[in-house]
Amino acid sequence: MNEKSGRTNQDELLEQLIRRERELAMAEARLPDPTLIYRKAAIEERRRVEEKAMRPIAVVERVAWLLASAAGAGLMAWSVPGIDSWRTLLPGEMPPLAPAGAIALFGTSALLFVSWLVFAEE
């Protein structure tokens, strides 16, 4: 036992052996070029920053789709009586336009909404 440090001969022997093992292992190392590691990390960092910067734009895009869908539905609700009144201006017997217009507007709104959902998935 080494009285000063409280370490045994066994400790010192183990330390020497492990240090020797370290030297052997370090001699085996074939290290890659640090430039490659750095550039790879830099590219990923740049991509991460870009994605972060694009995130508000993506949100605005989704909100725009949602607003467009809501506006389409609102327009449909507002225009149904108007479409119906056009019939009186036209001569002869006309097919019922209000249901057709309503279906067309509803279809458009539904299409917009589905498109928004698809974009949101992506």
Next chain:
Amino acid sequence: MMDEQSFRLLYERTARPLWAYLSRGARDPQAADDLLQEVYHRFLRVGAPEMDAAGQKNYLFKIATNLLRDRARSMRPQVELSEVASGEKAGRRVELRTDLGKALEEVGERDREFLWLAYAEGFSHREIAEATGVKEQSVRPLLHRAKTKLADLLRSRGFGR
């Protein structure tokens, strides 16, 4: 992210001992190549927090320890296969195997971490605690246990008789 010149200096200072740690920890030099890149990659990705040279080295060893543990966990069910594979790979690379190297493989993952960080890298108990995620007070008894285990293994191999 730190600048390229600073990274290069850090790499020159730490890559070789880090590779040695990974190589002995993973028991596979080729895996150590991949793990080394991943260590630095993670270090750069977290933004390399403001710290001194010793702190950076300690942080790199902490990442390396976590990666070695993840790898050990993912490979546990196929230990025998991996040992065969590493044996085959070892043939492709000149590898100097010592009695201690073999004994270190047998002491177990956690004990090997403690022994290597304490004796090969000269880490303090506090630094070992940071790198391995154990309490600082636990390092001394765990290190003692690892030392005893290694000494017994070496003795059983006829070392020191």
